[in-house]
Amino acid sequence: MVKSRLTFPQEKTKLFYLRRQILNWIEMDVLLKKVLSEVKPSKAEKTRLGKVAGKLLQRVNEVCKELDVYAHGMLVGSAARGTWLRSERDIDIFILFPERLSRKKLEEKGLAIARKVAGKVRKEQFAEHPYIKTRMGGFDVDLVPCYDVSNPAQIKSAVDRSPHHQRYISSRLTSELRDQVLLLKQFMMGTGVYGSDLKTQGFSGYLCELLTLQYGSFKRVIGAANHWELGEVIDPEKAYSIEGEARELFPKDPLIVIDPVDPGRNVAAALSLQNFATFVRASQDFLRKPDFRFFTPRKPRVLTPQEIRGLIKKRGTKIFSISFTTPDVVPDMLYPQLLKTKRALMAQLKDAGFRVLRSGIWANNKSVILLELSISKLPNVHARVGPPLQVDADDFVKKHLTSRRKLAGPFIDDDGRLLFEVERGYTEAKPILKWALTQRVAFGKHVARSISKGYMIHEGEEIIKLCKNKEFTKFLSEYLTLRLPWYR
Amino acid sequence: MVKSRLTFPQEKTKLFYLRRQILNWIEMDVLLKKVLSEVKPSKAEKTRLGKVAGKLLQRVNEVCKELDVYAHGMLVGSAARGTWLRSERDIDIFILFPERLSRKKLEEKGLAIARKVAGKVRKEQFAEHPYIKTRMGGFDVDLVPCYDVSNPAQIKSAVDRSPHHQRYISSRLTSELRDQVLLLKQFMMGTGVYGSDLKTQGFSGYLCELLTLQYGSFKRVIGAANHWELGEVIDPEKAYSIEGEARELFPKDPLIVIDPVDPGRNVAAALSLQNFATFVRASQDFLRKPDFRFFTPRKPRVLTPQEIRGLIKKRGTKIFSISFTTPDVVPDMLYPQLLKTKRALMAQLKDAGFRVLRSGIWANNKSVILLELSISKLPNVHARVGPPLQVDADDFVKKHLTSRRKLAGPFIDDDGRLLFEVERGYTEAKPILKWALTQRVAFGKHVARSISKGYMIHEGEEIIKLCKNKEFTKFLSEYLTLRLPWYR
Numbered sequence: 001m002v003k004s005r006l007t008f009p010q011e012k013t014k015l016f017y018l019r020r021q022i023l024n025w026i027e028m029d030v031l032l033k034k035v036l037s038e039v040k041p042s043k044a045e046k047t048r049l050g051k052v053a054g055k056l057l058q059r060v061n062e063v064c065k066e067l068d069v070y071a072h073g074m075l076v077g078s079a080a081r082g083t084w085l086r087s088e089r090d091i092d093i094f095i096l097f098p099e100r101l102s103r104k105k106l107e108e109k110g111l112a113i114a115r116k117v118a119g120k121v122r123k124e125q126f127a128e129h130p131y132i133k134t135r136m137g138g139f140d141v142d143l144v145p146c147y148d149v150s151n152p153a154q155i156k157s158a159v160d161r162s163p164h165h166q167r168y169i170s171s172r173l174t175s176e177l178r179d180q181v182l183l184l185k186q187f188m189m190g191t192g193v194y195g196s197d198l199k200t201q202g203f204s205g206y207l208c209e210l211l212t213l214q215y216g217s218f219k220r221v222i223g224a225a226n227h228w229e230l231g232e233v234i235d236p237e238k239a240y241s242i243e244g245e246a247r248e249l250f251p252k253d254p255l256i257v258i259d260p261v262d263p264g265r266n267v268a269a270a271l272s273l274q275n276f277a278t279f280v281r282a283s284q285d286f287l288r289k290p291d292f293r294f295f296t297p298r299k300p301r302v303l304t305p306q307e308i309r310g311l312i313k314k315r316g317t318k319i320f321s322i323s324f325t326t327p328d329v330v331p332d333m334l335y336p337q338l339l340k341t342k343r344a345l346m347a348q349l350k351d352a353g354f355r356v357l358r359s360g361i362w363a364n365n366k367s368v369i370l371l372e373l374s375i376s377k378l379p380n381v382h383a384r385v386g387p388p389l390q391v392d393a394d395d396f397v398k399k400h401l402t403s404r405r406k407l408a409g410p411f412i413d414d415d416g417r418l419l420f421e422v423e424r425g426y427t428e429a430k431p432i433l434k435w436a437l438t439q440r441v442a443f444g445k446h447v448a449r450s451i452s453k454g455y456m457i458h459e460g461e462e463i464i465k466l467c468k469n470k471e472f473t474k475f476l477s478e479y480l481t482l483r484l485p486w487y488r
Numbered sequence: 489m490v491k492s493r494l495t496f497p498q499e500k501t502k503l504f505y506l507r508r509q510i511l512n513w514i515e516m517d518v519l520l521k522k523v524l525s526e527v528k529p530s531k532a533e534k535t536r537l538g539k540v541a542g543k544l545l546q547r548v549n550e551v552c553k554e555l556d557v558y559a560h561g562m563l564v565g566s567a568a569r570g571t572w573l574r575s576e577r578d579i580d581i582f583i584l585f586p587e588r589l590s591r592k593k594l595e596e597k598g599l600a601i602a603r604k605v606a607g608k609v610r611k612e613q614f615a616e617h618p619y620i621k622t623r624m625g626g627f628d629v630d631l632v633p634c635y636d637v638s639n640p641a642q643i644k645s646a647v648d649r650s651p652h653h654q655r656y657i658s659s660r661l662t663s664e665l666r667d668q669v670l671l672l673k674q675f676m677m678g679t680g681v682y683g684s685d686l687k688t689q690g691f692s693g694y695l696c697e698l699l700t701l702q703y704g705s706f707k708r709v710i711g712a713a714n715h716w717e718l719g720e721v722i723d724p725e726k727a728y729s730i731e732g733e734a735r736e737l738f739p740k741d742p743l744i745v746i747d748p749v750d751p752g753r754n755v756a757a758a759l760s761l762q763n764f765a766t767f768v769r770a771s772q773d774f775l776r777k778p779d780f781r782f783f784t785p786r787k788p789r790v791l792t793p794q795e796i797r798g799l800i801k802k803r804g805t806k807i808f809s810i811s812f813t814t815p816d817v818v819p820d821m822l823y824p825q826l827l828k829t830k831r832a833l834m835a836q837l838k839d840a841g842f843r844v845l846r847s848g849i850w851a852n853n854k855s856v857i858l859l860e861l862s863i864s865k866l867p868n869v870h871a872r873v874g875p876p877l878q879v880d881a882d883d884f885v886k887k888h889l890t891s892r893r894k895l896a897g898p899f900i901d902d903d904g905r906l907l908f909e910v911e912r913g914y915t916e917a918k919p920i921l922k923w924a925l926t927q928r929v930a931f932g933k934h935v936a937r938s939i940s941k942g943y944m945i946h947e948g949e950e951i952i953k954l955c956k957n958k959e960f961t962k963f964l965s966e967y968l969t970l971r972l973p974w975y976r
Contacts (some may be wrong), residue, residue, distance in 0.1 A: 231880055273904040277900045281900065377863075379845070407803060411972055
C-alpha cells in the first residue's frame with residue numbers, strides 16, 4: 001500500500017505528460033488545418049496567378065522573336081512551385097540566354113526584352129546585374145535576365161542558379177508537401193525570421209522548401225529544429241561524406257544547408273545567429289504550447305512621445321542616435337553597410353572603455369543608428385595593463401613612465417599584472433562618437449560618404465525629435481518594448 | 489666594401505650589447521660590495537649579539553634547572569646562522585621540550601620559564617601557541633616554547649619545525665654564502681617583498697636562505713628569478729621525482745619551494761601572487777640596470793590634504809572607505825580577516841554590476857577598507873541572460889515574463905542569447921555597501937564582530953577626514969602615488 005502510494009504521483013506525472021503531449025498533437029493538427037485554410041491560396045486565386053504568369057511567359061517569348069534574340073522565359077520561385085502564400089503576390093519570370101553570350105550582350109538584350117514586356121509601369125533594379133520590376137494583374141513581377149547554365153557549379157551570377165532550383169524543387173514536391181511548405185513559411189513569417197534579404201537575414205522560401213523536403217513535414221521540421229545546435233549541417237544530396245567537411249567550409253554560419261544544385265554554397269548563408277536562435281526557440285516554445293500567434297506577425301503598438309520619454313527615462317541608460325541621409329543604394333547594399341558602420345562605432349566605444357547595452361539600425365529616406373550605453377561617462381583614470389610576466393616590459397614601462405598622462409605606476413596588482421594608471425583621453429562618449437564619425441574607419445562605403453556630408457547626434461530624450469517620422473516612431477516603439485513576436 | 493658597411497651596424501649592435509652586459513656585471517659587483525658593506529653587521533655588532541644570545545641561553549637553561557623542568561634552550565633564526573642584517577635586531581630563543589609532554593603542560597611550563605627569563609619587560613603573544621616577547625641589550629627577543637620532535641614530518645605545531653630548519657641551514661651555509669643571503673634579503677627589503685607575515689605575504693628569511701643554497705649566489709638567484717613562471721617548483725632535496733607532483737600539491741601557489749625538512753610543506757606558502765610577480769619584475773629590471781635603489785626601501789612622500797584632494801579629484805573615480813575599530817587579535821589574524829572582508833565586499837559590488845578599479849586595507853587602532861569604483865551609479869536596466877540554446881528556458885521565461893521589474897523581453901540578441909531586460913534593484917553603490925555591511929556574509933570573524941558594533945563610510949574627498957591619523961595619511965599617499973619601489 002505504501003509502495004503504491006509512493007509510486008502513484010510518479011505514475012500520475014508520467015500519464016499527465018503523456019496526456020498533455022497527445023492533446024498537444026491533436027490541438028496542433030486542428031491548429032495547422034486552420035492556419036492552412038487561411039494562408040493557402042484559393043482555386044480562383046491560383047487560376048488568376050496562372051493566367052497572369054502564362055500571359056507574361058508568352059509575351060517574353062514573343063518579344064524574343066520580335067527582337068530576334070535566342071532566349072526564352074521561365075517561371076521560377078514559389079509561384080512556379082505552388083508554394084506561395086496568399087499574402088505573397090510575386091511572380092518571378094527569368095529570361096534564359098545561352099551561355100556563350102557575353103555578359104554585356106546579355107544585359108543589353110535582357111533589359112530590352114524586359115522593358116518591352118513590362119511596358120511603362122517599371123522600375124530598373126541593379127543587384128549583381130540589372131533586372132526589371134513591374135506590376136501586372138495585382139502581382140509584383142520581376143523580369144530577370146540570366147544564363148541558361150548547364151552545370152550549376154559554373155554559374156556566372158547568383159541568378160543563374162534559380163532555374164536549377166526550380167527544376168530541383170518542382171520535380172520533388174508533392175501536393176501534400178506543398179501545404180507543409182506553406183505552413184513552414186507562415187511560421188517563419190509569424191516568428192519574424194522569414195526573408196533572406198540582407199535586412200531580415202532570415203530563411204528564404206527556397207530554404208523552407210529544402211527543409212520540408214528534408215524532414216517530410218512542417219511538424220517534423222519543427223521537431224528537428226527543437227534540437228538544432230550551432231553549426232547544424234543539412235546536406236540533402238550527401239555531397240560531403242562527413243558532416244565536419246561541410247562545417248569547415250562555412251565555419252561561421254549557424255546553419256549549413258548544402259545547396260543540392262551547388263555543393264559549394266550554403267543556402268542558409270544569409271541567416272543571422274539571432275534569427276537562427278529565434279527559430280530554434282520558436283520551435284521549442286511551439287512544441288510546448290502550439291498557438292495561432294506563431295503564425296501571425298506581431299504588430300507592436302506605436303507608443304506616444306510621452307510613453308517613449310517615460311521608457312527612456314526608466315531605462316536610465318544613455319541612448320545616442322546618429323542620423324543622416326540614406327545613400328541611394330539597394331536595400332541589400334544599404335543594410336549590410338549600416339550594420340558594418342554600427343559595428344565600427346561600437347568597437348570604437350568599446351576600445352574607449354564603454355559598454356554598448358543594445359543597438360539598432362533603421363532606414364527609409366533617413367538612416368538612423370541607435371547606440372545604447374550603460375553609462376556615458378567614465379572615470380578619468382584608466383588602467384594600462386603591461387605584458388605578461390615572461391615578456392620584456394621595458395618598452396611598456398618607458399612609454400608610460402614619463403608620460404604626462406601618468407597618474408600612478410608602474411605597480412603590480414593582486415593578479416600579478418603590471419599596470420600603469422593613466423589619464424583617459426576622453427571620459428565622455430559623445431566626443432568619441434564625433435571623432436569616430438570624422439575618421440569613418442571600417443564604415444560602409446556609401447554610408448561613410450553620406451555621413452561625411454552631414455549627420456546629427458541626438459542623446460536621450462532628444463531622440464523623440466526624430467519621431468516626426470512615423471516609421472521611426474514604430475521602430476523606436478518596438479526597440480523599447482522588444483520581445484519575441486509570439487510573446488504578446 | 490658595401491657588404492662590410494651593411495654588416496657594420498649589426499656588429500656594432502652586438503658589440504654594444506656585449507659591452508653593456510660586461511659593464512653591467514662589473515658595475516653589479518662593485519654595487520654588491522658596497523651594499524654588503526652597509527648591511528653586514530660589524531665584528532663588534534656580531535660580538536654584542538653573540539654575548540646577549542649566549543646570556544639568554546644560559547639563563548634559559550638555568551631556569552629550567554631551577555624549576556626542575558627537563559628542557560633546554562636553542563638559538564634559531566638568522567641570529568643563529570649569521571644571516572641577520574644590520575637593520576634586523578631579533579634574537580629567537582626556542583625552549584625545547586620532550587615530545588611526550590602534554591600540550592597543556594608544555595604551554596604552562598614553557599611560559600613559566602620564559603616569564604622568568606624575560607623579567608618585567610615582556611609581552612605575551614598568542615599565535616598557534618603562546619610565547620613571550622622581551623627586549624635585551626637593544627635586541628627584540630622572542631622566547632618560544634616548542635617540542636623537540638625527532639621527525640619533522642610529525643610536528644605538533646609550526647614552531648616545532650624551527651629547530652630542524654636551524655640544523656638544516658647552519659650545516660650547509662658557508663661564510664661566503666652568508667654574505668649572499670644578506671644581499672638577497674636586502675634586495676627583498678628594498679623591493680618591498682621581505683617578510684612572510686600575513687600582512688606582507690612576502691619571502692621569509694628561511695626562504696631567502698634556501699634560494700641562496702639552491703642557486704649558489706645572489707646573482708644566480710636573480711638570474712633564475714628573471715625567468716620564473718607561475719607555479720615555479722624548487723625542490724632542494726628532490727623529495728618528488730617529478731615537478732608536476734609537487735605542483736599538484738600546491739596548485740594555487742605562485743612559487744613552490746619544498747621544505748627540505750618536511751616535504752609536505754611549501755616554504756613559500758605565504759607568498760602572494762603580487763609579491764611573486766614583483767620579485768620577478770625586480771629581478772628583470774635589476775639585471776637590465778643594476779642600481780642601489782633596489783636595496784633601499786622607498787619612503788613615499790606624505791601628501792598634504794590639498795594634494796590628496798587634488799589627486800582624488802583627478803582620478804575621477806568613486807572611492808569609498810569603510811572604517812571601524814580594529815579587533816583585538818594578532819596581525820597574522822587581523823590582516824587575513826581584513827583581506828577576506830575586502831574580497832567579500834568586492835564580490836557583492838561585482839555581483840551588483842560594479843567594477844572595483846583598485847582597493848586597499850590599512851590598520852592600526854582603526855581599520856580601513858578602501859574600495860575604488862570606476863563608477864558609482866549604474867543604469868536602471870539590467871540584462872538577465874537566459875540558458876543556452878539547447879537548455880529548456882521555460883522556467884527562466886516564466887520567472888521574468890510576469891515580473892513587475894520587466895522592462896523588455898524575452899528577446900534574442902545579436903549573439904543568439906535569450907535575454908530579459910529588468911529593472912535593477914540598486915543602481916547606486918553605497919546602499920549595496922551598507923546592505924553588505926549589515927549582512928556580513930563571508931567576512932573575517934573578528935572583523936565582522938567589530939563592524940557589527942559600528943562603522944563609518946566615507947566617499948570621495950570625505951576620506952580626508954580620516955587623515956587626522958598620520959599613519960593613514962601615509963597609506964593613502966602611497967595608494968594615490970603607487971609605484972614599484974625601485975621606480976623613484
